[in-house]
Amino acid sequence: MATGLRERRKQEARQAISGVAMALFELRGFDEVTIAQVADAAGVSKMTVTNYFPRKEDLVFDRAEAIIRSLADAAAARAPGESLLTAIRRDYAERIAAGDVTLGVPTAAFARMVGNSHVLTGRGREIADLAEQALGDAIAAEAGVDDPQQRIVAAQLASVHRVLFAEGTRRVLAGQSRDEICRVLAAAARRAFDLLEPSLGGYGWSDVSAETSDAIA
Amino acid sequence: MATGLRERRKQEARQAISGVAMALFELRGFDEVTIAQVADAAGVSKMTVTNYFPRKEDLVFDRAEAIIRSLADAAAARAPGESLLTAIRRDYAERIAAGDVTLGVPTAAFARMVGNSHVLTGRGREIADLAEQALGDAIAAEAGVDDPQQRIVAAQLASVHRVLFAEGTRRVLAGQSRDEICRVLAAAARRAFDLLEPSLGGYGWSDVSAETSDAIA
DNA sequence: CACCTAAGCTAGGTCGGACATAATTTTATG
DNA sequence: CATAAAATTATGTCCGACCTAGCTTAGGTG
Numbered sequence: 284m285a286t287g288l289r290e291r292r293k294q295e296a297r298q299a300i301s302g303v304a305m306a307l308f309e310l311r312g313f314d315e316v317t318i319a320q321v322a323d324a325a326g327v328s329k330m331t332v333t334n335y336f337p338r339k340e341d342l343v344f345d346r347a348e349a350i351i352r353s354l355a356d357a358a359a360a361r362a363p364g365e366s367l368l369t370a371i372r373r374d375y376a377e378r379i380a381a382g383d384v385t386l387g388v389p390t391a392a393f394a395r396m397v398g399n400s401h402v403l404t405g406r407g408r409e410i411a412d413l414a415e416q417a418l419g420d421a422i423a424a425e426a427g428v429d430d431p432q433q434r435i436v437a438a439q440l441a442s443v444h445r446v447l448f449a450e451g452t453r454r455v456l457a458g459q460s461r462d463e464i465c466r467v468l469a470a471a472a473r474r475a476f477d478l479l480e481p482s483l484g485g486y487g488w489s490d491v492s493a494e495t496s497d498a499i500a
Numbered sequence: 501m502a503t504g505l506r507e508r509r510k511q512e513a514r515q516a517i518s519g520v521a522m523a524l525f526e527l528r529g530f531d532e533v534t535i536a537q538v539a540d541a542a543g544v545s546k547m548t549v550t551n552y553f554p555r556k557e558d559l560v561f562d563r564a565e566a567i568i569r570s571l572a573d574a575a576a577a578r579a580p581g582e583s584l585l586t587a588i589r590r591d592y593a594e595r596i597a598a599g600d601v602t603l604g605v606p607t608a609a610f611a612r613m614v615g616n617s618h619v620l621t622g623r624g625r626e627i628a629d630l631a632e633q634a635l636g637d638a639i640a641a642e643a644g645v646d647d648p649q650q651r652i653v654a655a656q657l658a659s660v661h662r663v664l665f666a667e668g669t670r671r672v673l674a675g676q677s678r679d680e681i682c683r684v685l686a687a688a689a690r691r692a693f694d695l696l697e698p699s700l701g702g703y704g705w706s707d708v709s710a711e712t713s714d715a716i717a
Numbered sequence: 718c719a720c721c722t723a724a725g726c727t728a729g730g731t732c733g734g735a736c737a738t739a740a741t742t743t744t745a746t747g
Numbered sequence: 748c749a750t751a752a753a754a755t756t757a758t759g760t761c762c763g764a765c766c767t768a769g770c771t772t773a774g775g776t777g
Contacts, residue, residue, distance in 0.1 A: 292773095293725085317763060328727050333765075405622045408629055431667045431688040435695065438659035446651045471648045478652065481698035509744095510754090534733060545756045550735075 297335050300325045304332075304342040309392040313343065313400035340406040343397070347406075350385050351413045354441055355421035366487040367422070371440050372476040375447075379469050386444070387451025388464050394455045411448075415441035436486055443475045514552050514562075517542045521549075521559040526609040530560065530617040557623045560614070564623075567602050568630045571658060572638035583704040584639070588657050589693040596686050603661070604668025605681050611672045628665075632658035653703055660692045 303325040307316045318339060322329045336342045354371065361370035379386055389397075397403040419437035423429045447468050454464045520542040524533045535556060539546040553559045571588065578587035596603055606614075614620040636654035640646045664685050671681045 318765095319763085330728080330765095331726060334725070339764075405626065408625045409622065412625055431663065432691055432695065434663045434667065435660060435688075435692045438663050439656055439696075442655035442659050443652060446648065446655050450648045450651065474649055475652045478649065479656075479699050482696050483699075535735095536733085546734095547736095547757080548755060551755080554735095556734075 296327070296331075300327065300332055300335055301342055301345055308343065309396050313339075313396055313403055340402055343403060344406055344410060347410050350410055351417055353385070354414050354444065355417040358418060358421050359425070364487065366484055367436065368440065368476060368479060368483045368486065371443075372472065375444070375472050375476075376469060379465055379472065382461070382465060387448035387468060388461050389452065389455060391455050391458070394452045398452075398456070411441070411445045414444070436483060439479060439483060443472065443479070447471055447475070513544070513548075517544065517549055517552060518559055518562050522610075525560065526613050530556075530613055530620055557619055560620060561623055561627060564627050567627055568634055570602075571631050571661065572634040575635060575638050576642070581704065583701055584653070585657065585693060585696060585700045585703065588660075589689065592661070592689050592693075593686065596682055596689065599678070599682060604665035604685060605678050606669065606672060608672050608675070611669045615669075615673070628658070628662045631661070653700060656696060656700060660689065660696070664688055664692070 300321065304316070304321045307321060307324060318332050319329050321342065322332045325332070332342075336345075341347075353374075357370055357374035358367055361367070375386070382388070384390075397407060415437055418441055419434045422433045422437055426433065450471065451464050451468050454467065455461075459467075517538070521533070521538045524538060524541060535549055536546050538559065539549045542549070549559075553562075558564075570591075574587055574591035575584055578584070592603070599605070601607075614624060632654055635658055636651045639650045639654055643650065667688065668681050668685050671684065672678075676684075
């Protein structure tokens with residue numbers, strides 16, 4: 284591939300800049316480090332950093348797209364007949380068992396850095412919100428109609444992720460071990476999805492049309 | 501009352517500044533208007549604006565505290581024996597019937613202004629998040645223990661508000677009349693709370709202890 | 718092998734928000 | 748009415764994000 288080299292260099296530069304930035308952020312705090320300092324430490328110009336990462340927050344939440352799409356993907360990839368709740372719950376169980384840090388088990392330094400920065404907590408909220416929207420879009424696309432009730436369902440399911448993420452972060456900051464937190468989160472997820480089962484268990488791919496048909500105002 | 505006059509003047513000045521600012525923001529857009537311009541239009545100094553409203557966003561979301569506490573208040577003020585869900589649902593029905601704009605029926609200009617500003621949408625998310633947290637705190641305080649499951653319940657209930665607010669805003673921007681939107685939101689709320697009833701209907705002030713006792717890791 | 722096209726990069730400058738300080742006006746009280 | 752306290756204003760500075768326009772370098776081409 285001819286254009287491979289160029290693209291490779293870009294990815295390496297991107298990774299290098301992000302890595303240097305994260306080290307500085309975790310050491311001194313996100314708001315206390317300027318883009319100029321990141322550029323300096325990475326050996327590039329200020330504009331180059333801005334070029335790779337349009338907003339300063341992007342240096343931290345680099346691959347946010349994957350997180351945003353994860354819920355919708357889990358919903359879309361489920362087997363026919365499997366309910367939405369079952370698919371999301373199974374996906375969560377699998378990923379927490381695999382130690383997926385994006386579910387709420389970051390490093391303590393990362394959690395501290397985010398918690399101490401209003402900008403970063405805001406971006407975290409935005410990502411959670413976008414993930415919920417994406418799930419809602421997936422549900423609506425699947426049903427072929429758009430109904431507020433679908434957004435409600437998406438919010439319920441996404442809220443489990445969001446709340447458990449916060450719980451995990453809290454425990455990371457409290458110094459608990461990653462293994463223990465994973466076990467706690469897995470248990471809490473079981474209880475949470477059990478709680479929702481009576482309400483959302485029937486929300487699969489069929490028998491939804493009857494509920495949605497008369498609700499488009 | 502001796503100190504009354506002074507306090508009155510402050511409130512009037514606050515209201516005047518906020519009003520002038522809102523007019524400018526809705527006309528030109530939040531990000532396009534500077535604090536200096538607001539101060540100029542209000543006939544006060546820049547520092548006075550900053551003094552009343554520490555952050556620029558506070559000029560828009562002035563009485564955010566009331567919104568943040570509304571959910572927790574509705575929960576705390578419920579009659580003994582009334583379930584959490586029933587109390588929240590009744591509160592919503594009452595306020596939407598009264599045309600409470602904070603539930604998702606702002607003016608089109610306001611909705612446009614917020615939607616066009618990343619700062620303001622972020623602040624909106626933060627307010628919703630804080631309201632959810634406050635509700636969770638109220639639930640935990642009532643039970644005397646802190647359990648992730650309580651945060652899950654709080655998130656479910658708060659999500660109804662959040663999703664319906666978004667739905668209302670969408671319809672406002674689409675040009676629907678306020679009356680019609682209120683009717684639609686009231687109906688959507690009924691369906692949403694009906695959906696949650698099987699899962700959360702039993703979440704009142706008693707029979708919670710059995711579920712929470714073995715979950716503190 | 719020299720050229721050419723387009724991209725990524727750089728430098729400098731602009732703008733707005735936050736903050737410090739001191740002077741001035743307004744208000745409450747003896 | 749005088750005095751003390753408090754709020755407001757004026758001025759000025761700093762700092763960081765972002766934009767515009769010019770420059771360099773890499774990759775493909777006759």
